Amino acid sequence: xxxxxxxEWIEDYLDATNPELTAKGMILNDINQYTFEVWIDMPxxxxxxxxxxxxxxxxxxxxxxxxxxxxxxxxxxxxGIMQTLKIDPVQSMDAFRGxxxxxxxxxxxxxxxxxxxxALYQEHKR
Numbered sequence: 001x002x003x004x005x006x007x008e009w010i011e012d013y014l015d016a017t018n019p020e021l022t023a024k025g026m027i028l029n030d031i032n033q034y035t036f037e038v039w040i041d042m043p044x045x046x047x048x049x050x051x052x053x054x055x056x057x058x059x060x061x062x063x064x065x066x067x068x069x070x071x072x073x074x075x076x077x078x079x080g081i082m083q084t085l086k087i088d089p090v091q092s093m094d095a096f097r098g099x100x101x102x103x104x105x106x107x108x109x110x111x112x113x114x115x116x117x118x119a120l121y122q123e124h125k126r
Contacts, residue, residue: 001120003036009120010113019105026050026110040118044111051107055100062099066092 001009007028014024030050031039069087076083 001124003121005124006040006117006121007031007036010117014109014113017105019102019109022102022106023109023113026054026106027113040114040121042114044114047110047114048107051103051110055103059100062096 010024010027014020014027026047027039030042030047034042066087073083073086
């Protein structure tokens with residue numbers, strides 16, 4: 001497959017689950033940022049580092065938002081204002097766990113697709 005055909009294959013192949021869509025977004029972003037030729041030979045460690053940085057940024061914001069919501073709930077409690085809906089810590093932790101697992105699934109998909117794309121592209125170059 002040519003470079004364009006590989007990119008089209010990636011766009012068509014990754015289109016179902018949230019982890020697949022995340023992987024597709026990360027792949028297309030990396031191709032745009034580094035060019036296809038650089039991306040296809042990019043060491044996996046670079047991909048892992050990028051995922052780590054992106055995940056850390058999101059996690060920091062989520063934790064900050066969670067703390068702010070808890071502080072707001074506490075302020076309302078102290079003011080005697082009744083609340084019908086409160087944050088459920090167990091549900092929140094479960095959602096956070098699910099998000100983290102989706103990140104790892106996305107990383108795995110990214111690396112698998114990159115390997116497949118490389119094989120398809122190398123086949124074309126022969």
